[in-house]
Amino acid sequence: MCDAMWKRATDDDLIRVFYSGYCLDGKLPTGYERTQIIRKVRDQQRAAITMMISSYLELIPLYYIQDKSLKKKNPPG
Numbered sequence: 001m002c003d004a005m006w007k008r009a010t011d012d013d014l015i016r017v018f019y020s021g022y023c024l025d026g027k028l029p030t031g032y033e034r035t036q037i038i039r040k041v042r043d044q045q046r047a048a049i050t051m052m053i054s055s056y057l058e059l060i061p062l063y064y065i066q067d068k069s070l071k072k073k074n075p076p077g
Contacts, residue, residue, distance in 0.1 A: 001048040014041050 004014055012028055019037050022029045029037060 001044050011038055
């Protein structure tokens with residue numbers, strides 16, 4: 001969810017990924033059902049933001065991961 005928010009995914013994108021069971025024949029839900037799913041998406045977004053603010057969850061920059069990976073492949077010495 002954090003990655004999706006960072007990339008500015010639309011509600012439709014989020015529904016397709018996180019709630020694909022509600023997409024019948026590839027079509028997004030409409031009306032009341034869509035409203036309920038979007039509420040669930042917002043709850044998940046709030047939970048993700050809360051985890052980031054509390055430092056329970058942190059986004060790690062890609063360069064940090066790549067740097068650690070290089071050190072494992074090429075140990076000093």
